[in-house]
Amino acid sequence: MAQIDFEKNFRVVLEKVFNNWQNLRLAVEHGMGGRNGQQLAIEIMDYIYKYCTGNENITQSELKDVLEELLDQEFDTICEDSSIPEICRNLLRYKNLCKQGEIAQIEDELSKLPQSKEWLRPDVKIVYTPIVGEDSSSDENEESSDSDNGMDIDDAADSDIATCSRVTRSKARSQEQGFVEPEPGWTTVRTSRK
Template sequence: MSLFIINENTNFEHIIGILFNNWTALKLAIDHGMGGSLEMTHFKITDLIKNIHDFLQKSGNESCWTGVSDIIEDVMDVGFDVVLEDLSADDLGKHICKVYCDWNQSIQSRLHVIEELRSMPITIPIQVLPIKPSQSKNKKEDSSSSDEDHESDLEEGWTVVKHK
């Protein structure tokens, strides 16, 4: 992972990524594999951040937080099979819109946003790094045929239980 530094020239998509990296609902969905494979989860998160950023740019500083919240809820529901009942998508949508407005006001406002981001528990954008195909290929080459059957069962979400 490369060193990430927040400054006044930071791309706003990275800021959205930092906010998502501090949001428990998305982190739990990722940890529990609700987004599918790592590659698919990476794609969904990248697409979510891009869609929110595009929405904010089209809406301008007058953006409505409900639009951002709707995007978040739709992706969590369809992409991660998670129904949010705690209104955290609304809270996050409001926060993203506030930060976006502040970010676009002035250099002084950007410095304030940077200080706010630096005070968060996690100060890097959310990342889900796909597994390199060579790693999973090597694992299969090293295992016996019965282990391969067991691995394929685990990949499909099934666990083989053997009698004693």
């Protein structure tokens, strides 16, 4: 029974952490995973859950390598900010707290995270901006009809959390935020400057 409680509690924690990860959300919004980017993000979240619960002694470095490789392979994205090490550190810490039954402490800490919309669910539709130069006229038409019933997450780019810069809504906005345009096919993520 304790193992079932641990798995259930850790799943809730992991979903909360992934739903608050702005870089992943922006990668999906900007179409870096293609038309199925949201599904890829859900699969990555599911894989990390299985990886964490299926392996007893994971180091932060091992988890970081796995997550970086998945982001690179599935989204052609490399995060140069500290989000991946921070996520890995927190996931492993929360994994241990879940095993110890410290649910009140976890809930207290997670309640301090920004209240973001849960977007890593199949029933939530993400409207994405196709990659510049990509022939996606048919995708745009299909996406615009889906967006009436879905959820448009535009506020993520305004966040003070580190953001991805492969494709921005406008060139002026990207220059204003200090983004550096990477080589084609790559995304640069930098810590936001205030």
